[in-house]
Amino acid sequence: MSSPLFDEKTRRKLEQLTLMASRVRAGAIKGERRSTKRGVSIEFADYRDYAPGDDLRRVDWNVYARLDRPLTKLFEDEEDLAVHLILDASASMDYPPRDGEGADPAAHKFDYARRLIAGLGTVALTTNDRLTISAVGGGAAHFGPARGRPYGARMLQFLTGVRPGGQVDFNAALRNYALQARRPGLCLIVSDLFAPAGILDGLNALAGRGYEVGVIHLLSPEEIEPPLSGDLRLVDSETGEVQEVSLDGSMRELYMRRLEAWRDELRADCQKRGVAFIPVTTSAPWEKVILYDLRRLGLVK
Amino acid sequence: MQLLTPLGLLGALLAIPIILLYMLRLRRREVVIPSTLLWQQVVRDREANTPWQRLRRNLLLFLQLAILAALVLALARPFQIVPTVGAGRIAILLDASASMNATDSADGSRFDEARRIAHQIVDERAAGDVITLLRVGDAPEVLIPYSADSAQLHDAIDAALPGFGSADWNAALTLAAAGGGGAADLDVLILSDGGGVLRGDAAQSGGAALTLPAIPGDLRYIPVGRDDANLAITALAVAALPGEAPQLFAQFVNNGSADADVVIDLRVDDRLVAAFNATLLAGTPYTWTRENLPESFTTLRVGLTLPAGSGEVDHLAVDNAAWAVSSGQGARRALLMTDGNLFLEQGLRSLPGVSVSLGDPARGLPADAYDLYVFDNFVPEALPEGDLLFINPPASTALFAVGAVSTQTSGARVRRDDPRMTFVDFSGVNILQFRQVTADWAEPLITVTGGPLLLAGEVNERQVAILTFDLRDSDLPLQIQYPILLSALIEWFTPQRLVSAGESVRVQSPVTIIPGAAADRVQVIAPDGRTRDYTPTGMPLIYADTAAPGVYRVESFSGAAPDQTADFVVNLFAPEESAIAPAAAITVGNAEITQAVEVEVGQREYWDVLALAALLLLLIEWVAYHRRLRAPTLGATVMRRAARSA
Numbered sequence: 001m002s003s004p005l006f007d008e009k010t011r012r013k014l015e016q017l018t019l020m021a022s023r024v025r026a027g028a029i030k031g032e033r034r035s036t037k038r039g040v041s042i043e044f045a046d047y048r049d050y051a052p053g054d055d056l057r058r059v060d061w062n063v064y065a066r067l068d069r070p071l072t073k074l075f076e077d078e079e080d081l082a083v084h085l086i087l088d089a090s091a092s093m094d095y096p097p098r099d100g101e102g103a104d105p106a107a108h109k110f111d112y113a114r115r116l117i118a119g120l121g122t123v124a125l126t127t128n129d130r131l132t133i134s135a136v137g138g139g140a141a142h143f144g145p146a147r148g149r150p151y152g153a154r155m156l157q158f159l160t161g162v163r164p165g166g167q168v169d170f171n172a173a174l175r176n177y178a179l180q181a182r183r184p185g186l187c188l189i190v191s192d193l194f195a196p197a198g199i200l201d202g203l204n205a206l207a208g209r210g211y212e213v214g215v216i217h218l219l220s221p222e223e224i225e226p227p228l229s230g231d232l233r234l235v236d237s238e239t240g241e242v243q244e245v246s247l248d249g250s251m252r253e254l255y256m257r258r259l260e261a262w263r264d265e266l267r268a269d270c271q272k273r274g275v276a277f278i279p280v281t282t283s284a285p286w287e288k289v290i291l292y293d294l295r296r297l298g299l300v301k
Numbered sequence: 302m303q304l305l306t307p308l309g310l311l312g313a314l315l316a317i318p319i320i321l322l323y324m325l326r327l328r329r330r331e332v333v334i335p336s337t338l339l340w341q342q343v344v345r346d347r348e349a350n351t352p353w354q355r356l357r358r359n360l361l362l363f364l365q366l367a368i369l370a371a372l373v374l375a376l377a378r379p380f381q382i383v384p385t386v387g388a389g390r391i392a393i394l395l396d397a398s399a400s401m402n403a404t405d406s407a408d409g410s411r412f413d414e415a416r417r418i419a420h421q422i423v424d425e426r427a428a429g430d431v432i433t434l435l436r437v438g439d440a441p442e443v444l445i446p447y448s449a450d451s452a453q454l455h456d457a458i459d460a461a462l463p464g465f466g467s468a469d470w471n472a473a474l475t476l477a478a479a480g481g482g483g484a485a486d487l488d489v490l491i492l493s494d495g496g497g498v499l500r501g502d503a504a505q506s507g508g509a510a511l512t513l514p515a516i517p518g519d520l521r522y523i524p525v526g527r528d529d530a531n532l533a534i535t536a537l538a539v540a541a542l543p544g545e546a547p548q549l550f551a552q553f554v555n556n557g558s559a560d561a562d563v564v565i566d567l568r569v570d571d572r573l574v575a576a577f578n579a580t581l582l583a584g585t586p587y588t589w590t591r592e593n594l595p596e597s598f599t600t601l602r603v604g605l606t607l608p609a610g611s612g613e614v615d616h617l618a619v620d621n622a623a624w625a626v627s628s629g630q631g632a633r634r635a636l637l638m639t640d641g642n643l644f645l646e647q648g649l650r651s652l653p654g655v656s657v658s659l660g661d662p663a664r665g666l667p668a669d670a671y672d673l674y675v676f677d678n679f680v681p682e683a684l685p686e687g688d689l690l691f692i693n694p695p696a697s698t699a700l701f702a703v704g705a706v707s708t709q710t711s712g713a714r715v716r717r718d719d720p721r722m723t724f725v726d727f728s729g730v731n732i733l734q735f736r737q738v739t740a741d742w743a744e745p746l747i748t749v750t751g752g753p754l755l756l757a758g759e760v761n762e763r764q765v766a767i768l769t770f771d772l773r774d775s776d777l778p779l780q781i782q783y784p785i786l787l788s789a790l791i792e793w794f795t796p797q798r799l800v801s802a803g804e805s806v807r808v809q810s811p812v813t814i815i816p817g818a819a820a821d822r823v824q825v826i827a828p829d830g831r832t833r834d835y836t837p838t839g840m841p842l843i844y845a846d847t848a849a850p851g852v853y854r855v856e857s858f859s860g861a862a863p864d865q866t867a868d869f870v871v872n873l874f875a876p877e878e879s880a881i882a883p884a885a886a887i888t889v890g891n892a893e894i895t896q897a898v899e900v901e902v903g904q905r906e907y908w909d910v911l912a913l914a915a916l917l918l919l920l921i922e923w924v925a926y927h928r929r930l931r932a933p934t935l936g937a938t939v940m941r942r943a944a945r946s947a
Contacts, residue, residue: 092335109335194336223335233329236337243337244329245344255343262339 006115006122010287014119015126017290018301019083019186047071080147082185083124083131084211085117086177087159088218090137090168091237092194096222107282109220110164113190115286116216120188121155123290123300130183133158136173138166167238170195174202184210186299192218193266194238200269207273214276214299217266221283224259226252302379305428305906309376316369323362364922368915375911380904385425389486390433390447390518392477393419395461396493396525397438398468399808399878403494403616405528412463414525415492422490423454427904433480437493438464439809441473447480465619465848466809467875468493474520474889487518491894494526495884496877522887522894529882530557530613532581532605533620535874537805539594539601539627547627548592551603555581556880561613567591569601578608600626600852600868620879624852624870625805633794636660636667639677644778645692648787649675655791673794678771688764688794693736693771700760701767704737709751710770716746721757721789730777735770743767757793764794799867800855806847806871814842814855817865822858827851828871847871 006014050059050070058072093110106112117133124131125148132144133155143158144151170191178184187206193199199215206213226247234243245251263279270277276297280289294300304310334340395415406414423432431447434457445457477489536552555561560583566576574594581587594601605621607613615621637649638660649657660667662679675690680698689700697703713727727747737752742760745753757766777783799815806812816823816837823835825844828851835842847853850871856863873879886895 095335097333192335194338196338226334228332231329233331234337234340235331235333237333237335239337241337241341243340243344245340251343255339258339258343 006119006287010119011122013287013291014122017123017295018127019081019120019123019129019299046074048074081124081127081129082145082181082183083120083129084177084181084185084187085120085124085131085133086174086187086189086191087113087117087133087135087162088137088168088170088189088191088193089135089139089141089162089164090194091165092192093137093218094164095237096220107220109192109218109282112282112286113218114159114162116190116218116280116289118156118159119287119290121159122152125149125152125155130185131155132181134177135162136170136177137164137168139163168195169197170199171197171201171205174199175205178202178205178209178211181209185212186214187211188214188216188299190216190218192223196239200273203270203273203275207275213273214278214294214297215266215270216278216280216289217263218280218282221281224281225256228252302381302907305378305380305904307377309378310373312373312376313369315373316366319365319369320362323359360925361922364918364925368918368922371911371915371918375908375915378906378908379911380906383425383905385422385427389488390431391422391426392433392435392480392487392489393422394435394437394441394470394473394477394489394491394493395419395444395458396468396491396496397436397461397464398493398496399463399465399619399873399875400494400496400617400881401463401525402465402619403526403528403531403881404618405526405530405614405616405881410463411494411526412461415523416458416461418492418523418525419458420455423451423458425905433477434458434461435473435477436461437468437470437473439466439469441469441476443476443480464809465850465873466807467878468496470889489518489520491520491522491887492525493522493887494881495522495524495887496881520889520892520894522896524883524885524896526881526883528557528614528616529880530559530561530615531617531620531879531881532556532561532563532607532615533617533873533876533879534603534605534623535586535620535876535879537603537623537625537872537874539625541596546592546596547594547598548590549594549601549603549625551589551623553579553581553587553589553605554876554879555583555585555587556882557613558583559613561615562608562611564606564608565589566604566606567601568604569595569598571602574601598627600624600870602852617879617881619850620873620875622850623805623872623874624850626852626868626870633672634658635673635675636669636671637675637677638662638666638679638681639675640679642677642772644772644783645675645677648778648783649791651784652788652791673791686763689766690790690794691765691767693769693774694738694767700765701738701740701743701756704739704752706734707737707751708734710735710749710754712750713754714748716744719744719746721793722746723789724785725789726782727754730780730782731775732770732777733774735774738767738769740765740767757790766790766793799857799865800869805874806869807875808850808871808873809845809848810871811843811845812847812853812869814844816842816857817859819859820857820865821860824856824858824863826854826856828853 047060047063048071050072054072060071060073063069063071089110093113095109096107098108121131121133125146128148130145130147131151133142135141139162141158141162143155146155170193174189191199193215203213203215229247229252231246232244234245235241236243267277267279276299278289278293278297280293290300395412397412401410401412401415403411405411408414408417419434426432429449431449432454433447434444434454436442436444444461445453448454474489533554533556534551535554536550538550539547540550541547549567553563553565561581563579563581564576565579567574575591579587579589602622602624607615633655635649635655635657637646637657639645640662646657646659649655655673658671666681666685670685671687673688673690674685675692676694677692678695680691680694680696684698684700694701694703710732713730715722715725715727717723725747732749732754735749735751735754738756740756740758743756743758743765745756747753747755752769754770755766755768757764759765772778777786799817800812814823814825814835820837823837823842825833825835825846827833827846828849833846850873852868852870855867855869857865886893888894
């Protein structure tokens with residue numbers, strides 16, 4: 001990837017955002033977000049009746065004088081969020097071919113996915129969240145945990161170095177990830193989900209460990225509406241498997257119907273598990289995914 | 302239906318590779334895609350793992366198998382046994398005489414009907430039969446020698462055209478017999494209306510009796526034509542008595558079996574001179590004469606037409622018009638200056654090619670120029686330009702000197718070695734006296750003891766002849782030698798006519814064209830406007846392209862403009878061709894041959910139909926391939942109809 005992942009203007013927009021999780025896990029370090037728990041910050045939250053043993057410094061004496069009833073002030077607690085970004089670095093993400101006829105470099109799936117991960121990572125580092133990036137597949141690599149803006153440059157360097165290739169078994173990869181990760185949190189997976197075994201077992205493992213999961217399903221326009229015709233010998237970029245097809249109008253229509261059904265199945269499976277499913281086409285600007293799609297789902301604020 | 306070459310059906314085995322080619326997998330283009338996961342699901346029900354694929358409903362396969370079936374069947378040459386008129390070596394004699402132009406046939410003309418029958422014979426011949434085709438016109442010609450190639454035979458039949466002349470059956474039968482080569486299985490098929498010399502009464506009607514050449518095989522007659530209705534002009538002549546205007550004689554014949562009212566018209570130099578109604582009685586000649594025709598006409602045409610709305614028919618049009626040219630056309634103009642000499646006047650007028658005008662010596666020479674001046678007992682003061690013939694000149698001129706009158710007229714000698722005197726014999730001619738004339742440039746052609754009687758020669762670029770005695774002082778005008786001598790002299794004065802033809806030329810007869818010595822080009826313009834150019838070689842030209850009746854014009858050029866022009870006319874004038882009643886039987890030699898019956902066995906083949914079907918299917922297959930057409934399925938059809946009705 002020769003061009004920078006994103007420009008300064010986009011970065012400034014991203015720095016105003018915060019990744020959100022409906023079930024924030026208690027962080028070990030004070031973060032910049034409010035916790036559901038009451039804590040020791042300076043943000044007032046509520047009153048409750050005094051109970052023996054309460055710190056007398058938190059008794060609101062003004063209210064006691066007015067109401068003749070001791071009430072203890074409660075304050076917001078602030079904590080950090082563990083953000084896990086999982087990048088599909090299998091060979092299927094290296095599409096469409098960069099040297100292909102009429103290929104749009106901006107629509108390349110892996111580049112698109114890296115920009116998306118970089119954007120989300122920037123948001124996480126800006127809000128002092130605990131960021132972990134894991135590339136799965138042939139080009140497996142790991143970044144983090146990292147916290148704070150200074151790690152921004154290193155994160156981008158890491159993403160630039162990741163190369164797609166090989167196969168990926170999402171179920172195994174996610175299961176392992178769930179077992180190895182010390183601190184569950186918000187887990188966002190960016191992938192085309194072209195895995196013969198599927199991803200459901202992996203999602204189950206993550207959910208079982210208390211992760212809040214979102215799947216960004218990435219497909220290029222060429223995969224949605226294939227610009228192919230004639231008698232073809234289709235070769236799988238990951239497995240090398242061959243599928244012969246006589247592609248004409250009716251066959252193309254059949255494929256598109258099958259793709260739509262597959263996405264619907266994935267969406268339904270994710271909804272059943274409380275997993276956010278975000279279908280994305282690489283022809284759409286990647287910032288829009290963060291600034292609009294994730295915000296609409298409440299994963300970004 | 303049987304097969305001529307059943308082994309050809311083995312070609313059906315070619316269906317196996319065609320089907321195999323459809324079952325074989327295609328050579329596919331390889332494309333790398335991210336994942337075949339979805340494609341596998343899409344084509345799961347269509348894909349098999351064997352190298353063969355299931356045969357699917359495929360319009361192209363169906364069409365290709367149908368093409369193969371048609372070709373294989375054509376190769377096997379299916380045929381049907383049909384009765385036919387000829388077998389073995391077949392010589393088809395197509396009558397191309399004028400009567401075959403009659404339009405009383407359902408196919409158009411009789412010749413078209415004959416061609417159709419010939420096509421049928423070719424189509425229905427058995428395997429191994431060979432056919433030759435002869436066109437029998439004035440000069441029979443072999444259109445195609447013995448051949449088994451149907452295409453060539455059909456082409457030859459189509460290329461044959463009817464003529465406007467007679468048919469020389471004698472030569473045609475000799476030709477057919479010679480081509481047969483003595484084969485025992487020779488069948489000579491005559492496709493004719495039985496007109497001309499084939500008719501049994503040909504010998505009685507003036508035609509030549511047909512002597513049958515030895516033909517080894519059978520002679521069969523296939524008649525064409527149905528009706529006999531034909532009106533014809535059978536004669537037309539224009540002649541003029543000396544000193545009188547030309548008059549016309551024409552003869553018309555109604556060859557049909559019913560009387561007919563007709564309109565006869567006469568056009569002189571394309572100007573309508575006369576038109577009248579006449580009733581032509583069936584089988585009776587009708588003659589018409591017309592006197593006082595204009596003296597100086599070039600061509601005339603007599604036409605015969607049925608009145609508008611007439612219910613009668615006339616099947617043959619070619620004999621409904623006849624043409625004539627003026628006998629004086631192209632004649633030299635001669636001026637006879639005489640006090641009155643009936644012998645000389647009549648003698649000159651009787652000669653063809655000379656137009657004689659009379660002059661009065663008392664009035665002197667007229668201003669008009671003439672080609673030939675004849676001075677009888679007269680000598681002008683100044684000699685005119687042109688050829689000169691002096692008869693008994695009374696005085697000397699610049700050209701000759703006239704001496705004393707001599708009576709020594711015995712011992713006449715004629716120069717036989719001179720071509721002008723070849724047929725002249727003066728031994729029986731008695732002359733009273735003559736003038737002794739001397740001219741050093743002239744040759745004495747006839748001399749007597751006292752001097753020359755006839756001198757002739759060229760002087761000052763003109764021809765001059767001197768007859769030194771008065772015709773009235775001799776018995777020459779009463780003798781046969783008189784027209785011979787006059788004719789020989791005028792022939793010498795008058796150059797040869799451009800066209801050596803009679804009043805009328807029969808169709809297909811040759812005409813001799815004699816261009817002048819100075820001519821560098823001769824052009825013949827046919828009645829239809831076609832022109833043909835010839836370059837004179839010093840020899841007479843034989844022009845034989847006289848197939849169409851009408852007026853032909855011959856122009857001789859020396860430079861850009863024609864310097865000599867002559868017309869000649871070609872007329873049918875063939876009563877045996879105008880009598881178009883089809884004959885049920887023909888007489889050849891002593892044998893009468895009736896209509897042939899289909900006694901031989903022929904084979905009607907159908908390979909051409911099958912080949913045509915294969916070609917059509919090939920065309921459909923090509924369209925189907927390029928349009929990606931698909932064979933409709935029953936299900937799709939039912940669904941479509943259900944949707945329409947809904």
